[in-house]
Amino acid sequence: MRKVLSLYVPVAALVGYIFLFAPLLVLVIYAFNAGRSTVIWEGFSLAWFAEAFRDRGLRAGLQVSVIVAFASAALATAVGTSAALAVVKRPFAGKNLFSTLVIAPLVLPEIVLAVGLLVATVWTGIPLGYGTLIAGHVLVSIPFSFLIVRAAASGLDPRLDEAAADLGANGRQVFLRVTLPLLAPAILSAFLLCAVISFDNFVVSTFVSGVGSTPLPIQIYAMLKTGLTPKINALGAMLIAVNVLVILIVMGRYLKTVRKPS
Amino acid sequence: MTAARRGNLVTLALLAPSLLSAILLLVIPILIVIAFSFAEQDTYGGAKFGFTLTSYRELFQSIYLPIFVNSLQLAAVSTLVCLLVGYPIAYFIALRAGRYAGILLALLLIPFWIDFIVRMSAWMVLLGRNGTINSALLGLGFIEQPIRMIGTYPAVLVGMLYAFLPTTVLPIHAALNGLDRRLLEAADDLGATPLQSFWRVTFPLSLPGVMAAILFVFVPAMGVYAIPVLLGGGKSIILGNLIVQLFLDFRNIPLGAAVSVVLLAISSVIIVCYMRVLRSVEEARA
Numbered sequence: 001m002r003k004v005l006s007l008y009v010p011v012a013a014l015v016g017y018i019f020l021f022a023p024l025l026v027l028v029i030y031a032f033n034a035g036r037s038t039v040i041w042e043g044f045s046l047a048w049f050a051e052a053f054r055d056r057g058l059r060a061g062l063q064v065s066v067i068v069a070f071a072s073a074a075l076a077t078a079v080g081t082s083a084a085l086a087v088v089k090r091p092f093a094g095k096n097l098f099s100t101l102v103i104a105p106l107v108l109p110e111i112v113l114a115v116g117l118l119v120a121t122v123w124t125g126i127p128l129g130y131g132t133l134i135a136g137h138v139l140v141s142i143p144f145s146f147l148i149v150r151a152a153a154s155g156l157d158p159r160l161d162e163a164a165a166d167l168g169a170n171g172r173q174v175f176l177r178v179t180l181p182l183l184a185p186a187i188l189s190a191f192l193l194c195a196v197i198s199f200d201n202f203v204v205s206t207f208v209s210g211v212g213s214t215p216l217p218i219q220i221y222a223m224l225k226t227g228l229t230p231k232i233n234a235l236g237a238m239l240i241a242v243n244v245l246v247i248l249i250v251m252g253r254y255l256k257t258v259r260k261p262s
Numbered sequence: 263m264t265a266a267r268r269g270n271l272v273t274l275a276l277l278a279p280s281l282l283s284a285i286l287l288l289v290i291p292i293l294i295v296i297a298f299s300f301a302e303q304d305t306y307g308g309a310k311f312g313f314t315l316t317s318y319r320e321l322f323q324s325i326y327l328p329i330f331v332n333s334l335q336l337a338a339v340s341t342l343v344c345l346l347v348g349y350p351i352a353y354f355i356a357l358r359a360g361r362y363a364g365i366l367l368a369l370l371l372i373p374f375w376i377d378f379i380v381r382m383s384a385w386m387v388l389l390g391r392n393g394t395i396n397s398a399l400l401g402l403g404f405i406e407q408p409i410r411m412i413g414t415y416p417a418v419l420v421g422m423l424y425a426f427l428p429t430t431v432l433p434i435h436a437a438l439n440g441l442d443r444r445l446l447e448a449a450d451d452l453g454a455t456p457l458q459s460f461w462r463v464t465f466p467l468s469l470p471g472v473m474a475a476i477l478f479v480f481v482p483a484m485g486v487y488a489i490p491v492l493l494g495g496g497k498s499i500i501l502g503n504l505i506v507q508l509f510l511d512f513r514n515i516p517l518g519a520a521v522s523v524v525l526l527a528i529s530s531v532i533i534v535c536y537m538r539v540l541r542s543v544e545e546a547r548a
Binding site: 017199203221 | 269347348376
């Protein structure tokens, strides 16, 4: 009985990890399959990748997604960083309330945020397009950039600022020569993660993308509703590769900072 | 300009972008949604501002009530499944994995950051009529006809579990990782069996993490819509689908706004309850 119990946890964890990775693995492997089957291996082929690149809708979607991801990540990182610096470095009243407001989009159901943005465009008459997409993605990304930079900034030794000030640096110099360089890796991580969040965003995009500004996930969703093709597997495999690369860049840095003390 | 005033200006300049975006993109839009939920629909698919409870009255009619029940049920069952699968994983990483904990945690984050639609299409590959699982079972001779999996409730639950499992594990792991190991040694020394020390020591101390996991799964689960469409065949309508249909297909803005307000209200109640309970737990411990 004791033995069964002590085995239960590792076995459950193993099954959990298989559950998480098996679907992705199957998707990636069969993206390279020459045939249409997802079981029988009919030989290695890059044909489906070529097919995915030839698809006009997917190409247009990719272009929209890349533009929106970079623009919204840049904005969200700037906004989140300034909010994080205010919370960590400056005294002001209502700090908790302010933090709650900044993090709120993370906790509220995303569909409600999306409805709010759509209704606001209906009310103001702002046309749907790149602008509304970027605004929506900025809204859902800010909590992430805020939390990442806040964690990094609150880990900085405040004596560094004092030392710089003692050596005659003014506020701006302290910020530009001490604080900002120390936070640069965290700000870069925040930017990359915000870009991934925007690139993957589905719910907000459903509501606020207009004709001619349909991002990639919405294109894929429309194709999935009519049926799965190996072309989508190939595209999925490429997206997985890009996402994993970004995660490894961000996490590699994070793991290094975690290991340092030991 | 005095130094103090200058400091205040810097603070204001740092706060302004996030305050502005929160007000313009979050607070005002939600206020407009609330206003539209009391508006009247005009014949052209627009809405006329006014004060009428028509939308809410329509919402509490018999055709819409099952949708609320379906959504709450799906969110509750999904949360339960996520906890049952996620807790052992969090427990393993925090208390058994030793030096592999960092890598296991990192691995957990990879599916979390992969494109949501790609993750769902991966499950469509596995579960489809001619999908991997069916073909494998047919090939091995376990079944003679492909089993219909897409379009069933278990398929939706699998999708929900896949979407929310990392979100479940992370807060529980954080709670278990902060656990003082000496408490477990003490329980052991006092003669508790492993099961007793789990139920009397480990589990109660991990409750704040479990509650955070419930919050992070239940609230978004109420608003999902792509998972039930892609894996459930879109048969049982839930709040997410209803909102999308009302806004994008039927152009019924007042009714769509009313559904969104109800969803927002339920979520807010849950969030406030969570904060209350968390505070009382922290106070009891202090």
